[in-house]
Amino acid sequence: MALTRRRYWAMAVGSVILRLLFICFSEDLNLGFRPEVATPVTSLRRLAEGYWLKNSSMSPYSGSMYHGSPLLLPVLGPLTVNRVKGLPAHLFCSLIFVIVDFVTAMLIRATGQKLMSTYHRSLQLLNLSCVQETAGHTHVGDLASLIFLWNPFTIITCAGSSTSPIDNLMIVLSIYGACSGLSSLASFGWVVSTHLSLYPAILVIPVILLLGYGPDAPPSKLFFLKKSNESGGSCPKDKTCSEQKSKEESHIRNFCWRPVLFFILWSLIWSSYILFLSFISLKEFGGLSEMVKKTHGFILNVEDLSPNIGVFWYFFAEVFEFFRSFFLIVFHINILFMLVPLVIRLRHRPCFLAFVYIAIMSMLKSYPSVGDSALYLGLLGLFANELAEMRFSFFLLCGYVGISLLSPVMHNLWIWRGTGNANFYFATGIAYASLQTVLIVECVSTILKHDRMLRNKLTT
């Protein structure tokens, strides 16, 4: 399982070359028009339209075309206009996205290495190196980054001119920053990703936990248990004795407030900075209120009912107008409802918590795309050791393959041939949502079982 360094780099470079090949043929593939790839929020065509409107001295948000950040316009806008004859239209943007994807993969790799080292250290502390040997010691960083790089979802998102690679980079940046204790980097990633797509705002919980407790480790209870087992001979029932000992010796799980305070401070600085930049770029137009209304308001209101791989578009196209606001609240609350129970059970594994949050987000967001799935499938590799005993993994793999083949077919039947109807495509959306549900639930229960297994190993 362990990859040699050389082989790893060969595969990474191979994936980059594959991306470049895809970009060369992106004109024929028409990936930028696919509903799976480009959503109203991330579409590069809409960004080009926003840039054109801004250049014609109109607000980029006038009309209902552009719903992205105003800061992406000066960065990517000029690149959408520059065209080389004979080459694909969005060549420069796509090249940037290749670089962004590669950087994301490298950050995932670095995060994986951090996780690995903490995992080993904590297992050694618990005298459970045997677990490590039986469960195998996959280099999760390498594995996750390769999964991310070679995931077909990532590749088509990269070649298909949508801005979701940038969103993904910012999320990964925030997690990486939190893993390595860099408050400023973590807060930068968090603020920018929230600014770009709103949903990553909920990642504030795992990021704070990461900064406070450090990367994933077995539950702190096990350490106490270990301590009490060790000191069992000397003072078996004396609570004060064991507490003192644990305070003295295992101070790994103490919550440190310092980085968290730094994170909050940095977040304030970064968000005011970003708001200031947005304000400057929208000064002549509607200002910040229009920006919030057209970006975050657009995400929350589900105004665009064009089909995507989620389920909300059809729901809100069909639901009675009277109940619209009720269901909008119910659907968005569904994301928030799960935050607290997940924190309670998984607070010792903040990185895994972040992964679960990202998966929930990409399932329940109003304009999902495969780019979001690409991110959480990549992060899934980080927990390869813990999730080795996951059930249904073959079923899930088949499900993902089946959906990604069926969904374009159904879309084609409905939209292009007119032989199917909307229910065909919606059915694949439903199946996809159920599949993601199964994945999330299985991951969570496997991790809980893994912790239980560690506890059993420790007590027996």
Added chain:
Amino acid sequence: MAPTRARATIHTSFLLLLLVIFLSCDLLDRIIASSGEASEEEFTEELLLKPLPDKKILAHFHFQSTVPPSDSIGHHHHLFPKAIAQLVKKFHIRELELSFTQGRWNYESWGGSDPMSNINAKPPGVEMWAVFDLPVNDINESWKGLTHALSGIFCSSVNFLESSTAYSAPHWGLRTNSSSMRYGALPREAVCTENLTPWLKLLPCRDKAGLASLLDRPSIYKSYYHSQRLQLFSSDASGIILDQTLTVVLQPNVQRNGMPNSYDRFLQPNWSIMSMFKKKVTGQCALAKASSIFIELEDGLATELEKLGAGESWNNLAFDLSVAPDRVIKEHNSMEGKSSSILYEFKVVKYSKYEPLDVGIKWKLPLVWSCPEAPFHARRFLMGSGNERGSIAFSLQPTQSRDQFLSDSHKCTVRAVIFQVVPWYVKVYYHTLQIFIDGRSVPVVDVVEKISVSPSEDKVSPGSLQMMLRFPCDMNSTALAMDFDKGFLHIDEYPPDANQGFDIPSAVVSFPDFYSSRSYLEGNCLKHPPLLLKLQKRTVLQSYTEVLLVPLTTPDFSMPYNVITFTCTVLALYFGSLLNALRRRIGEEERLLKSKDSKQVGLIPRLLSKLKGRTLESHQSSSGSTASSKPGAKWLFKVIFVAIFAVLWHYYSNID
């Protein structure tokens, strides 16, 4: 004392008398003045008939009512329709044009550059624009009120233009330019006699007398094209001028006796008012100031006549008019190398019920001519397939008459203005504008001189595009293309027949370098017939493109409940299973399993055993009964508790 008193009374009575005389004089003055003003309200009726090259006849009715400026507008009128005067006053209208059209004007064979077609060709359905005399903020409110009032007056769905998704505010794309203008169109409006009747009610004689009595409904609605129009100008200086026109293109019944021969095939059909409208003119409307019928012979036809040496008399080699015209008018200052158009005028005043007027033409020689076309022919079409996206394309192609308009067609440039409104569900990407001249792609900046776009906002406003192009005169084709995405609507937003598709209103293409006018008269005297003054006015050439039909995908209209239940099931699955996974404590479960008494039997095995006929051991049932008695009491307690709660709840909710 007495004489002084008497003198005093005389004095007072004298003063009173003076006062009375003075007052009455003033009143009289006022009455005279007002009656004088009222007498200035005028009404004229005219009908212009014109043979078209493709053996059809154009009949153009023109009714004009005017009211001079006065404070009493909207209170009392002699001739002018009160409803319209009140509209003008209430909504502060400067100009208004409303047209109801059925059929498409055929620019190739019915003409595009003569004033008749330039002014009167309208897009199918309803088109309405208005200029208001109001501050910018109040215009939308006034427009909404106006659409409702007009829809009430004309029994039509003009009120659909009230919604902000239906109208736009062009600044320079149309012939009339004003910042306080609103423009809207309903391409799918069906126009029928229910719209014509209220329109006729605005005329002082309705359709009981005068030229309006010719408006035989079956003949009008059988026509190839009919456009019923209402045009309004109001100003403080000239009062209100209301023009009502009805333009009909008819195919006269061919009544020929004898065997048809090859010669007959090229012969124009003979027609008369009787054959077209099933009626004769039995005198003018008594309230009309002037009433006349014109027959216009196009300059192309006049050239043919001149070639034959037929002259301009009313019965010549080529044709006979059934009635001698009262006046023959020739066009002034027509273009070089062409004969001038001829107009025969018939005064209706001379005719009565006993001596009706039945103007007609009997052709003797076959004549072939063509109508004056616009220099460029504008068309619009859709490209692409599927229901996800497509492109709108315009094409401008020179017609044969280009050289007549352009003296030196090699070194000049021509301007064209395109104004187009698209509904919000056609989401146009304006940055994808591509221009091709003679098939070669040209940078946009080289051709587009001026562009202003107001992009469409979902469910709020339509997108409108105003664009001025400048291209070389000697081009053979200019094409523009823009990509668009098709929107997806909520099921309530689809019209009843959703699969038919949605109409994009006609675009307006105008050529600011070219004007059309045809002057039959010397000078610009107000005494002239209003119709001829209309034709004389220099107007910018303008034409409408086709209405486009965009099919949109439809959701399944029968499924809202299914979709709601399926989606909620998936969400419940996610919520329930995840919460269950988090709630489970495997350790405790294992402990429970160990400690669980093997005696305890689940509900289902117990039921199964009951079904099997109590073959299980009796000691189990005895222990089960003791176990079940306790839960039974608990159950009873719960039920009573819920019942009490429900009763209390009901009681308290009824108190309010």
